[in-house]
Amino acid sequence: MSTATGNRALQLEEKLIFEQNSPGMTAVDLPNPAELTNVESRLGDAARKDPIGLPGLSEPQVVRHYLRLSQKNFAIDGGLYPLGSCTMKHNPRLNEKMARLPGLADIHPLQPKATVQGAYELIDMTAHWLKILTGMPAIAMSPAAGAHGELCGLMTIRAALEARGDARVRVLVPESAHGTNPASAHMCGYKVEAIPATEQGRVDLAALKDKLGDDVAAIMVTNPNTCGLFENEIIEMTQAVHECGGLVYCDGANFNAIVGRVRPGDLGIDAMHLNLHKTFSTPHGGGGPGAGPVVLSEALAAYAPLPYVVHGKDGFELVEQAEDAGDNKPYGRMKGFHGQFGVMVRALAYMLSMGSDGLRQASSDAVLNANYLMAKLSDILTASYDGPCMHEVLFDDRFLKDTDVTTLDFAKAMIDEGFHPMTMYFPLVVHGALLMEPTETEGKATLDEFVGVIRALAKKAQTGKADDFKAAPIYTPRRRLDETMAARNPVLTWSPDQAAAAE
Ligand SMILES: *Cc1c(COP(=O)(O)O)cnc(C)c1O
Secondary structure, three states, X not given: OOOOOOXXXXXXXXXXXXXXXXXXXXXXXXXXXXXXXXXXXXOHHHOOOOOOOOOOOOHHHHHHHHHHHHHOOOOOOOOOOOEOOOOOOOOOHHXXXXXXXXXXXXXXXXXXXXXXXXXXXXXXXXXXXHHHHHOOOEEEOOOOOHHHHHHHHHHHHHHHHHHOOOOOOEEEEEOOOOOHHHHHHHHOOOEEEEEOEOOOOOEOHHHHHHHOOOOEEEEEEEOOOOOOOOOOOHHHHHHHHHHOOOEEEEEOOOHHHOOOOOOHHHHOOOEEEOOHHHHOOOOOOOOOOOOOOEEEOHHHHOOOOEOEXXXXXXXXXXXXXXXHOOOOOOOOEOOOOOOOHHHHHHHHHHHHHHHHHHHHHHHHHHHHHHHHHHHHHOOOOEEOOOOOOOOOEEEEHHHHOOOOOOHHHHHHHHHHOOOOOOEEOOOOOOOOOEEEOOOOOOXXXXXXXXXXXXXXXXXXXXXXXXXXXXXXXXOOOOOOOXXXXXXXXXXXXXXXXXXXXXX
């Protein structure tokens, strides 16, 4: 049903900000520059001659525009966000309060070192606890995201191998890996080779051993992996790689499943990034900011990138130049300054407020919740691998066979029921993947409601209601968008001519 306005109850249809333009309208009252006769322009030819092209708007118009847009967004603060591989958990408000303290939020990386001793101490303390939780001796704090951490880890591995005169060319990556893994290895100049998965959804150890050789720089393994399974032959894997002189990179994006239970350092891992915005509770989505510190083994510690904090004789110091690095041989730096400091503040607030018992409880509850979904849904959906799972549960589209409903249609129907869809079509090792990660912060009532919806939709699909699924979503401000077209031909600018042509 359509309304005269296009609005749906109190959800208002929102025009582009340029379409709301009232020329000359402004939210500020500045003196007219023409009246400032004693000011001589120093811009010369660079002075703008045409209007700047920004829309004229009042302050209430601007506020309403962005508020309405934000209301069209789904967020973890609004409801269950079971996006597998993303660890969309609740972010305690305490962390936000800490990150906004003026002494932490308003400092500048170029301030004199004596005035930011507390900030160095905070980086050092965060580094300390991350090393304790992972059982690793060293850490690079500056990478800005998981993928950036992967690149950092591989560059560290490359530096260590080159230092021993053993530049190698291949990096092995399991089939189920996140796309950033092969991309990072490729960016670092390596030739990427895929390792197949077993019927049980884990790395095929025999196939891995076959591919090993003295030209393999590293393997990149995700543990728990993207099928939500613990790689239970990880120690055999790391031993085999080390015997060949290679190093082991672990994608630690799924660390939320094992915090306080498994220390990657005990498994033979040489480098692993931590997504502070996943495991250590920083709000994420929409592109950041995140942080991807990389923990390093003894073999790699000396090659960690600049800058890093050390305990000097007059307090904390920041090593920023290779010539100040003593016996270390940093390969360079990943970032202009010290990394995403605000995200480190949140991670430290989270770790200290949870305590070691709380962190262990969180990972246990995350695993329990995923297994609860598996137990409640396995008779009606098709679980890809036998349980139990870790922090996320993987289903494939066999339960939709002969229904004419696809994983995508199913996900769109979930939106009409008020649930953000799970991750779809990833990992690629199963057909039509549905990857659900409930996280530890969801209670039983929410999970039961979710289970009820999924079961009802699955039954509906299996009883021949495909047309309903093809039409979904019907209650959203926009329905099915042509996402391929949007990705291939994005329209990122607005002009009055375009708008006129579209009408
Ligand atoms: C999220 C994720 C990454 C990438 O991390 P970003 O912080 O998004 O760059 C890599 N691997 C896995 C398994 C992930 O889930």
